[in-house]
């Protein structure tokens with residue numbers, strides 16, 4: 192199996208099975224075999240044991256060829272005692288001490304197993320409201336979020352990976368202004384991403400310059416008014432300052448709520464790509480688009496036959512995950528199996544565009560995004576319908592928006608995940624993001640420098656006889672290829688990095704993928720450090736106009752420490 196050095200480091204540290212002394216007791220190949228066997232075994236319940244070994248081989252091939260990878264918890268936990276396989280959960284937070292601390296306990300159990308949790312705090316009464324049993328006053332959603340945050344901090348030491356949270360508050364909650372500001376200090380509430388839950392009514396008030404009403408979550412009575420534009424500006428300014436809060440469009444999440452009879456969707460998972468009902472979980476998986484290309488007469492093209500086969504096997508795989516998963520709570524087991532949501536997505540999009548010679552920031556790339564994602568969602572649904580013939584539709588199918596149509600095994604099929612770790616394992620660009628920087632210089636401890644070059648760029652420069660360490664250092668220092676004249680213009684045109692792509696094209700790309708994705712798209716719209724508040728406002732409005740389900744932005748250098756830096760030596 193071809194696996195990169197960084198990939199091996201990540202796998203050895205967290206993914207490979209260990210003995211009681213912490214020593215790895217499996218190889219990378221054995222890990223994929225463990226996962227393939229565990230997931231294929233679910234077929235025995237439907238079509239007998241005869242086909243399980245062959246299916247396991249297919250799953251094994253697809254993973255070891257780096258064509259498809261399931262989300263991290265599946266790689267870490269399948270075929271092991273813990274057996275918790277999902278990355279995404281949403282938990283309800285009710286307006287009582289019992290319910291609040293129950294949610295904290297449930298989240299701790301999920302974090303321990305490598306899953307991330309999303310919560311809406313909108314049901315909690317406002318700060319200052321009366322507490323009947325004590326005669327005291329309530330401390331409000333933001334103060335309880337701090338408790339959730341501390342619990343996450345404590346659990347993260349012993350868990351499989353850092354627990355992540357999403358915190359959402361509706362725009363009409365009386366504490367909304369405090370919420371917008373709650374991460375003003377970069378050291379605060381660091382285990383949460385926060386998003387304001389925006390309604391259609393609010394967006395209309397912004398467009399018309401009207402006031403809107405704040406509503407008491409308990410009585411549903413209006414308790415005040417705010418100027419919609421002022422609040423919108425406050426959100427935008429705060430996001431410009433340090434990237435938070437993001438926004439999510441609640442009415443759009445609920446327009447695509449497949450089973451409205453089960454209640455409203457009020458939150459997503461931590462990175463925003465997976466809207467879920469309370470107690471639902473979802474397992475994700477991503478196809479590496481770099482390995483879905485064919486080369487004909489020296490030119491690359493998308494291999495739709497191979498992509499179609501991979502989508503079908505991936506949907507089969509993810510549906511099986513639901514069966515073999517060991518859920519951290521009985522409620523989650525029941526709720527998840529009623530809708531059987533899965534989230535198949537892609538990674539390596541930017542690298543694939545480079546092979547195709549299409550710049551990320553072009554309308555051709557945006558059109559191709561639609562074509563590829565439409566194909567994946569259509570093929571994925573077709574496979575879900577095939578599975579339903581043998582296994583039955585998801586139990587709430589007749590109550591769903593699809594009732595009366597072709598039975599489906601899964602209420603949703605597609606989601607675009609960030610693929611933070613999966614893309615390292617596969618050695619490709621993450622999710623549908625542009626490449627952040629094509630060359631990094633790493634300082635190794637003994638003072639030597641290690642040059643890390645994006646594999647697609649390396650291949651193309653080498654083929655043209657242009658590759659040199661000196662040139663790589665120049666690219667690393669500049670952060671972009673765009674102003675390096677010794678690189679031919681046709682290469683510079685295609686190898687655009689995140690900061691070469693305008694916020695407009697970042698947003699257009701997100702919208703293109705969203706149009707054909709059942710759930711949502713994980714995407715950060717990157718701004719240069721000198722971007723203005725108006726630039727950010729424009730993107731927030733544009734994401735609304737183009738049909739995105741939410742938006743997250745980040746302005747370079749706007750947080751004290753950030754994971755990736757451009758134009759600097761790491």
Ligand code: UDP
Nearest residue numbers: 262263278306307462608609610611612613
């Ligand atoms: N996630 C988490 N903690 C992490 C990273 C991810 O809980 O440190 C969850 C979160 O719900 C996120 C989802 O996993 O939205 C998918 O993230 P990603 O695609 O980056 O995960 P990968 O499978 O690549 O590890």
